[in-house]
Amino acid sequence: MGLLFTIVLAGLAMIGPFTIDTVFPAFEQMGRQFTSDTAAMQQVTSLYLLSFAVMSIFHGPISDAVGRKPVMIAGLLGFTVASIACALAPGLPVLLAGRLLQGAFAGAATIVSRVVIRDMFSGSAAQRLMSNVMMIFSIAPAIAPVVGGWLLSIGPWQSIFWSIAGYGVVMAVLVGVVLPETLPTAERRPLNAPSVVRAVLRVGSRGSVIRLTLVTACTFGAQFTYIAAAPIIVVDLLGLGERDFWVLFVPLIGGIMVGAWISGRTADRVPRRRLIDVAMTCALVAIAVNVLIVAWQPALPWVMLAPPLAATAVGTIFPVLNLEILDQAPDDRGAAASLGAFGTLFANAALAGLLIPLVSDSLLHLALTSLAYAVVAMALWLWHRSRPVVMEAATT
Known part of the structure; x- marks a missing residue:
């Protein structure tokens, strides 16, 4: 497929990072306007993730019934309306309601776009395209807080949500014009x-789907610990300003991009499960080393030495795990994608809303939290690895 096709798919995947990370620099300004503390502002992220997770259960199965494009376009239009509601919010309760609606609609395009890839391609071709999409998509978390800080320099925090609404409109048009319908009526x-x-229920009753969903959630949780706590890490723990989020995001996202490149380059050379074995081990080692570094010297530049290495490993794993989940249910790919996304998003919402406020008092506690996720992810993967292979096409 052409470059434009890949860019549109990556643009759909970028909706999540743009909706979360662009808002981070505005937390302080919104908190002052709404007289809300850090814990209350953290719900701006966690409620979005929670509604995204809950509604993600339905987007995939609905796309299995009506087709991929109608679900993506309807979701993008609903996302645009919700973003406008956030921009017009007179207080924190209305803003949080708008974030709930954003999350409810955002997953339609993000989740179903993964199914489009698997509808059209299989094997190494699907892995290469998924990796290429992730390479482009990975730019979003790095530039989103920078864009948010720039928008704050020329306007109030509402300008961020107006920009996100405009992005939704552009993506809806591109989906309608560029993407084909990949699910035949029959x-x-x-x-x-x-x-x-x-x-x-049919997909959720498959042990392989549940195991891989848990592996994906914990693997990404090890990385998302730093993303969810970004406003606290950058401003409170590192003492930087609202335009300095790049210090955290550029190294992390650079690592993810390198990992996605590695995943694509090895698609024809390394079996999927072997690739996950190696990358999972590298992630665990890098995160363990990070704990030692933070315990020794919790300051820049030392605290940013190991996280990019862990991010590289996670970036290598993530495209492959997504394909592994989809291949467990070839007749219900939409439902499989939904359940996979639900597991990761629900875990991320709990991490952002419940766990981060408890462990974000120090960089060491955050590093230990990331390590705990990595250890659990490895244990779950080894459990899954010991089970018989059940896939549409053998890839081991």
Whole structure:
């Protein structure tokens, strides 16, 4: 497929990072306007992730019934309306309601776009395209807080949400013009509540899907610990300003981009499971080393030496794990994508809303939290590795 096709898919994947990270620099300004403390402002992120997670269960099965494009376009239009509601919010309760709606609609395009890749490609071709999409998508978390800081320099915090709304409109047009419908009418399932529920239960009853979902959630949780705590790390723990988020995000996202490149380059050379073995081990070692460094010297530049290495490993793993999940349910790919996304997003929402406020008092506690996620991810992967292979096409 052409470059424009890849860019559109990456643009859909960028919705999440732009919606989360662009707002980070505005937390202080919004907190002052709404007289809200750090814990209350953290809910701006966690509620978005929670609604994203809950609604992600339904986007995939619905796309299995009505097709991929209608779900993506409808989701983008709803996301745009929710972003406008956030921009017009007179207080924190209305803003939080808008964030709930943003999360509810954002997943439609983000999740279903992954299914489009697997609809059209298989094997190493799917892995290469998924990796290329992730390489482009990885730019978003690095530039999003920078864009947010720039927008704050020329306007109030509302300008961020107006910009996000404009992004939703542009992506809806591009989906309509560039992307093909990849689910033939003959392969669609009935659209009714019982059918959707049955699809979710059918996929959710597969042990391989549940195991891989948990592995993905914990692997990404090790990385997301730093993303969710970014406003606290940059401003409170490192003593930097609202335009200095690049100090954290550029190294992390650079690592993820390198990892995605490695994943794509090894698609024809290294079996998927072997690649995950190696990358998972590298992530665990890098995160353990990070704990030692932070305990020794919790200051720049030392605290940013190991996290990019861990990010590289996570970036290598993530595209492959997503394909592994989709291949467990070839007749219900939408439902499989939804359950995979639900697990990661629900875990991220809990991490951002419940765990981060408890462990963000020091860089060491955050590093230990990341290590705990990495250890659990490795244990779960070894458990899954010991089970029989159940896939659409053998890749081990």
